[in-house]
Each structure stands twice: as structure tokens, then as C-alpha cells.
Amino acid sequence: MLEITDLAVKVNEKEILSDIDLYIDEGTTHVLLGPNGSGKSTLFMSILGFPKYKVTNGEIIFKGEDITNLSTTERVKMGIGVSFQNPPSIRGVKLKDLLKIEHHESGKELSPDMTELSNKLKFDDKFLERDVNLGFSGGEVKRSEVLQLLAQQPDFIMFDEPDSGVDIENVELLAEEVNTLLDKDKKPGLRKKSGLLITHLGYILNFVAADTAHVLMDGKIACSGNPNEILEDIRKEGFKGCVECCNLIH
Ligand SMILES: Nc1ncnc2c1ncn2[C@@H]1O[C@H](COP(=O)(O)OP(=O)(O)O)[C@@H](O)[C@H]1O
């Protein structure tokens, strides 16, 4: 689904990411861990193709096609979807209308329908009339991001800290829909959707199973492997051990 090789990225003339290799197969979910400021959101934005994030080396291949120089719009049309860490408020654009556009652009059938999907995420019709993210609570912003993904049904989805600033009930609710979006209700061999779950604390991993984890340290991948083992180490010792591994590799 996604193949990143030897990627280096600059933001405002400063190199933030380097030597990034990442291979995500169809039907698998990867998790990206790492301390604040390690470059997780930068990688997310680079895969999405935001102009400010300049690729200075390497390439990003999506569904076999080199997307390194494609616009964000083109990438999204190819099937990349995202849930932002801090999405902007859009005054004058109703959530209902944004959902309509996202669903229409996807060209896919919606089942169950939008009202039912909204209700699952605890939004009533009145809420859908509100301007996107304007005055939404932290939990409402994250649920709105996931609802938009349900409307869009992308093939590869990146979630940037879907569990940050969200209470336990909301994380469980979000996780249920994240599982639906990533085909977790199907047997592993039958899954088509892939995901990259960025999480600082790993809390959402109590509810969403990941196949592989990567630790980003100072703009480089320090280690990749079994999510449970890596998380256990980080929970015990923090990211201290990751610094040593990073020094060993790079
Ligand atoms: N627009 C920018 N201009 C300059 N530096 C930036 C910009 N955006 C991010 N950075 C820097 O890139 C590094 C990685 O940030 P980020 O990707 O947000 O980390 P994370 O998501 O892991 O917390 C930080 O040192 C941050 O200050």
C-alpha cells in the first residue's frame, strides 16, 4: 500500500526527518510512537503532501505509484485519508455539507447512512448544522474527524494522536470506528484497508490492534517491531532505551 524509502524532509530550511524507510502492506495497521517533537506529525504531513514539507531525498510510493511530487488533493483522491491532530475551524462551512462533499468525492456507497453513522459517533442532526470545528470540544473534534473518514472511506488512513485530549469513553467510541475503518471486523487475510496510527501515549492501542510499531527519535526511525513488546519497554523505561538503539543504528 505504502512504501517510503530513504526519505528526508525539510521544513523552513531545517531538516526534520532523515533515513526514513517505512513499508505498510495492504490490510495492516502500523503504529508510530515517539516523544514530542520527534517528527511524527512532520512524517504525517509529508505523506499527505503539504507544500511546506519539502522532500529533499527519497520517495513515497502509494499503490505502486510515485506520489512524492503529487499535490495533497491528488493523494487524497487516490485513497489517502487523515485525522488531524489539531484540525482548523472552518467558519461558514457546516459539518453536514463537508460530509456530503467527502462522501460524494469518494464515489462509494454509504452503509449505514449518514444519520446512522453520525448517531454512532454521538452527533445529532443539530450538531451537523454547526460550522466545522468551531467551538467543538476536544472529543467532538476527534469524533468529527473520524466521522469524515467514515464518509470518505479511504484505503490508507493516518490518525495523528486520535487519543490525545480525549476522555476514556470517547477513546473507546473512536477506537470502535477506527477498527471499522481499518477492516478489523474481517479476518487478517481479507483486510484491504491499511493504517498508520500516531500515538504519543499508546492509549488507543488498548482498543485497536496494530501489526507493527515504529519508534521515531529525533527524525529517524530508532526501531521497528512487535507493538506490545515495544510499548512495554517504553512504559517501563520511557524513550531512554530508544536513544541507545537510535545511536546504534545511525
Ligand atoms: N513549521 C515548522 N517550522 C520549523 N520547525 C518545525 C515546523 N513544524 C515542525 N517543526 C519542528 O519539527 C520537529 C518535529 O515536530 P513534529 O513533527 O510536530 O513532532 P511530533 O509530532 O513528533 O511531536 C520539532 O522540532 C518542531 O519544532
Ligand SMILES: [Mg+2]
Ligand atoms: Mg505531533
